[in-house]
Amino acid sequence: MQEEIRLKPIGVIHSAYQQQNGTPIQPSLSGDSVGWVEVFPEFEEGLADLEGFERLWLIYRLDRSNPDCPLRVKPYLDDREHGVFATRSPSRPNLLGLSCVRLNGREGRRLDITGLDILDGSPLLDIKPYVPKFDSFAVERVGWFARTLPDEVRADDRFSK
Template identity: 40%
Template sequence: MISLEAIGVIHTPYSTNAPYQPVHNDTGEFYIELDERYEEGLKELLRFKYIYVIFYIDKLQEKPKMRFTPPWLANKELGLFATRTPCRPNPIGLSIVKLINVIDNRLYVSGLDVFDSTPLLDIKPYIKELDDKSDANYGWLNDLDNREHFMLHIKGIPHDY
């Protein structure tokens, strides 16, 4: 049996609709309220420019499907693990955000792609040498005729169709 406990709460302006990925320059207030028991663990974190935010996707209603077609990709069936859909066997989310400030047990960050009051599971520093993979590729996205347009969708960037 695996047991996880929230160590804080993520606050965003989203109550019914959130972007698919973090939008760096999104408007609104984005902050993480860490349980005071863990405040000491924030020492030196502000020296990092970016952090990983690991959270529990608690407002999901759908059951995961091992194969599905994304709504904006007609006729392209994909395996669940070849996608970044939030609908997963274990609804755990991961986002990289810019750390703007730390005041007491609050971390002010750039735009996060979660609903307000999402349970926080963990925070880790993003370390350039360890986390930046220069040889990363686009996998099945390379097969798309309109990859640039699709990327706008998955980044949640408004655009003309």
């Protein structure tokens, strides 16, 4: 039996989206949806120098997804099933979400961001700066996504609690 890992949220993500149904499915497909990150006071010192970055990775808990997640899912962008780890489904073991958002400004422990696919009130677990040299790769294979990469798609409630 593997040991359990307990995580402590470092803040909360605020957005205009209250439910999965109708929420953009990735930051790059979300237009200019506006939101903000509230970092808890005990972590504020860790935000020093973050304002120099244009984009951030947010790692958060997909707290309103179905935790009983099947290991094969039918994702938003396909009508065929795929292994959950070959998708970006919000219902997955550990319910971890990863979004690369634009940082527009910082005031103390408030970060103003755009490009959200995140529900209002999502518990924030970590922030990392987006660094193209580290995080961007030219690739030739994108698996089953090659068949379907639309410009705008919204979620429905298939992965909801």
